[in-house]
Amino acid sequence: MVKDVLVIGCGPSGMAQVNALAGVDEVNVRCFEMNDEIGGLWTWTDKVGDCHGSMYRYHQTNGLNEFLEFENYSFLEHFGHLITSYPPRAVMLDYLKGWTRKMGGDRFVTLNRKVTSVVYDDETSKFTVVSHDTKTDARHLDYFDNVVVCNGHFSVPNWVPPFKGMSDYKGMVIHAHSFRDAQDFQGMDVMLVGNGYSGEDIAMQCVKFGAKSATITYRSQPAHAESGFLDWPITERKLPTHFDAASGEFKFAEGQGLKPDAVIYCTGYKHTFPFLSEPLQLRTPNRLVPNTLWKGIVHPDNTKLYFVGMPDQYYTFTMFFAQAIFVKGCLEGKVAFPSKAEMLSDTAAWQVKEDEAHASGEHAQHHQLQLAHTNDACSLVGYKMRDDGDLLCQWQDDRHRNILKYRDCTAPSKVDGTVSLVYNVPWTQMFTDDKVSYLAWCKSQTQELVKVGTITLPQLAAPRAG
């Protein structure tokens, strides 16, 4: 019997899912995407507040693109020439779209369609799905045998309680979700709360684009003291204790103060599924092994409901595709689901391993855990995700050597062995994110390297870029 399957969202996870299901005869797949373009967080919006996008201008990937590269679609195949290892956002979006065109997943996507309700009916064994056309507000009612949730988890800010006295602070206060352009902070003293990748990158963006100073404040431990930040005017200090209205300063435990013009909360995001009925909800913090989901994917109370892209991420695109292939295996009946108790106990055991990896403090243990957990799922459907451990270690070493220069480094492709280009402008001086000029330079540089015999490239079909 053909199954009707709904994929919710068409960012990288949803793309992975529709691509994995394209051409599967037993499945009639549809994908509802609420925005007017596929790509999820990799698309651009200048809206702030209640919107999906958390993307900012001048964004370049903060990981080597070589560990984002799909096994069945090299960058070379897409662009027709080499690119750098840390390309601008729009270049990665272009690649993702090309992959989705090649795999045929784009045929199943309905744009401007926001899912507002998903309820499971035990009598019919189907999901009732209500969705709205965001242009016309027309209401749609559909029924599906299976649902794959791919709405991402970096869109809803994790606001944390304000500092004592903060209601008297008169400066700008935003969450990273609404940070759009570092130029808005020119001439300002900026205080960042949280020192994850958003805190790090937004602080660097602000200073690069002309903020007077940036101070990263952390809750648990400093993350950058060892990473070359010494040469860069970003200080990192423990969270302030309170805001002192009399002096207009945030006060630190040692008694010193800071008088920022703006405070940017980089305190992460919350997994949020407002469209799922209560029994279908997923409640988890951002961790490598999400709470309750079997193999990080299957809802333990309803094995017809899957979540792709929910773990915290070292691996991203390739992990989403591996998870999507596991879901395909589930839909094809290749996976025997154990009891709910067994699923929960399996997840709990993986979470113990994750806690041990955190306790070790070894970066490599984190991504090894993610690879092992994903491949544990994939082994049930005869697939194996690529091991990019060496690339992830290189990336970490490059960052530690110099946080300002790691984006100028190169790496070999795991797919075709080609080595990425070194861009003609170092990251610290790159003040544009124009895709057209970037790709034009990459093309001419590749041609030059071929002409002088530095590299040889395979004969390529027409590229899909653009």
Ligand code: NAP
């Ligand atoms: P995150 O990784 O979840 O980090 C959240 C940070 O907030 C942590 O440092 C955490 O501190 C801190 N925090 C949480 N609650 C707090 C509280 N009550 N008080 C103070 N601090 C608190 O979130 P993220 O940094 O936004 O990163 C999200 C994702 O976006 C990551 O996958 C990242 O790679 C990606 N990203 C990519 C780029 C890029 O490609 N250029 C740029 C930015 C972000 P603790 O350590 O104490 O928990």
